[in-house]
Amino acid sequence: MRADIVTSRKKKSLIGLAIILLIVAGLWLVLRDRSPQYNEPLTAQGSPPRSNDPAAMGMWPDKADQDDTTLMMVAFSGGGSRAAAVGWKTLETLQQAPYPAVAGSSGKESNLAREIDMVAGISGGSFAAAAWCLFGGDLAPFQKRFVERNIQGALAKNLFSSKGVVSLFSRRYERINVAAELYDEEVYDRKTFADLPTRPILRIHSTDLALGRRFTFTPDTFNRLGSNLASYPIGYACAASSAFPILLTPLTLRNYGPPLDLSKDVEYVLGKSNSRNDLNADLKTKACEYYNDKSNEYVHLADGGLVDNQGLQSILDEFDTNGVINRRLNHASPPLKRLIIVNVNAGVAEESKSGHSPSAPSVASVIQSTMISSMDVLSARRWMDIQAKCIEVYKAHIDRGATTPSLSQLEEPYRIEVSFRNIQDPELKRQAMALPTSFKLNAEQLALIDKVVPELVKEDPEFQRLQDSLKPKTQ
């Protein structure tokens, strides 16, 4: 009798296990080939991709309600919701900084934020950069939908929904696609790159894992993939930019054929000639060749912070020949007066205590030192390179401004840095440096950012010099 009960229980357990295995196998069979929304191919019939790249637009466009004599570039660093919040507060502070009325604006005073011509964003900073371009200076929607929201809670909820189940069984639809759809639907109203205004120019950066180099969401890059950036959702680009390894899977793009004729590609031909002495040119030509090899059918993208965690390389690139800054400096009607570069760095660095103990540092501590700290050093170098470029540009004005119309009005370029490392109060600095890198900030943490960021902007010596320059001159 007892043996019968045991056998019956065993049978029931086996049947239950078999049913579970059948369900899992069934789900795997049904869902394994489920694809996410990929980037679309360029079609002969479709309209040509809309470009927000001045290089593709021809000459410098007129700016309706902006000052044509000012060029302002802003770079937002990575750092999850902290980076988005610091970026957003910086924009709010710039919005409160008055800017003299510009011609054609019926004498109405403007503000400094309206003068922004290009916004670059990495990881958490990419969310703020995209929102600024899309929502036209209206700060409220993004504040509510992202900055004040528990995004990681929403992500976790979605991972336990039907989408999460699909991501568990599909070989193509991964966790990052669940995140991308959340950003697309609930933060950016399903807007795509076609919905962006002509300016500010938006630069969202991620990392191409095969090349180990920066991947920027521009029409030019997508053309190399035989793809149309215009129809690509902004939320997906932000997901790629913030796909931190291990926590999130990389985001995948399709690389469509046919290959381009590289012998007619100016950038490639010159890159080949210059690659021996120019590392950037060398990397660009390698990327051209890689994307042109259509057996590389997929491009896998991860967090942009893996190669440039402050977005400063993006600004440096614009000093290159035919970059936005280079073209504007060579353009004389009207001549450039103010070049303003704002580096919004939400990086944190807690003091290491490894020196207090004879034990070897933990794995986490070693990762922190080798990956994050070395990246911070690289970013600091890039900020110094930007400083050197600005000095060189201003020296050209001193040397040749009298005979060169495009350089005649140039003021010393302004380099504004918003960084927790500049906080003067030691206790506030300690608190700011201890802010978490996550997609969730509590009210207390947001209040701290609200307190320190406006002060960091206003106390920056370069910001103060700019404010002085913008004051009406008394005769």
Next chain:
Amino acid sequence: MEYIIVEIKDKPNVDTDVLINRQPNGRTGVLLMLGGPGWIFVSADWPRAIEQRVNVKNTTPQHPMNITIECELTS
């Protein structure tokens, strides 16, 4: 950074777009900045202008490279 001045041969007073790497960037007859040293394509928006491939290096604002754009002869 590097510096060039581009002119049309035998027409030093012509004021037109300079094409650097086939994109308009500045005007003829005035100092133009380049991002750095290396090979570039230079031409001008002028009838029958012949594009040149030049290696620009070791220039300063005071000592730019002078580039003269020739034009194809018309029959």
